Amino acid sequence: MFLAEHGSAAIGFITVQLVKPVSPLLQPMIVGRIGSVAVLERLRGRGVGSTLMKLAEDWARKNGANDMRLTVWAFNEPAVDLYRELGYELRAFEMGKQLTNAGDMPVACSDDRPGSDIRHGRHNR
Numbered sequence: 525m526f527l528a529e530h531g532s533a534a535i536g537f538i539t540v541q542l543v544k545p546v547s548p549l550l551q552p553m554i555v556g557r558i559g560s561v562a563v564l565e566r567l568r569g570r571g572v573g574s575t576l577m578k579l580a581e582d583w584a585r586k587n588g589a590n591d592m593r594l595t596v597w598a599f600n601e602p603a604v605d606l607y608r609e610l611g612y613e614l615r616a617f618e619m620g621k622q623l624t625n626a627g628d629m630p631v632a633c634s635d636d637r638p639g640s641d642i643r644h645g646r647h648n649r
């Protein structure tokens with residue numbers, strides 16, 4: 525973690541860690557993963573965030589990372605803009621949807637379509 529200070533007061537921080545994704549499809553690699561970054565609201569827009577990002581990247585590089593990653597909500601425009609300015613690009617989408625209560629879900633189905641014999645989460649063979 526890196527802390528940005530102004531005088532003796534903390535005004536921002538960033539967390540970063542090294543991870544080694546394991547996948548039979550990918551070359552072994554070391555990734556610097558940004559966890560959180562935040563700057564005191566009244567001091568935003570002055571370069572503190574980008575300085576913290578660069579510190580995290582330098583730390584990751586020095587520790588063997590050859591790639592950086594982070595997750596950001598799509599609606600967080602200030603953060604997305606900052607990351608883009610620093611060279612980060614969109615690589616993946618995480619998709620989601622809200623679930624209603626299970627009790628509200630229709631369960632009756634009696635046709636021949638694949639899956640029509642799945643009831644209450646059990647697949648009857």
Ligand SMILES: CC(C)(COP(=O)(O)OP(=O)(O)OC[C@H]1O[C@@H](n2cnc3c(N)ncnc32)[C@H](O)[C@@H]1OP(=O)(O)O)[C@@H](O)C(=O)NCCC(=O)NCCS
Nearest residue numbers: 561562563568569570571572573574595596602603605606
């Ligand atoms: C995202 C966040 C950390 C950015 O911090 P920041 O200190 O404002 O970042 P910077 O000042 O380096 O950059 C922000 C903008 O200020 C601009 N800027 C940088 N230095 C500047 C300066 N000296 N003068 C004027 N503008 C400047 C940057 O170009 C950037 O502009 P943009 O809006 O075009 O992207 C901050 O908005 C924040 O804490 N948000 C809430 C927490 C959050 O959402 N974190 C991210 C979770 S993924």
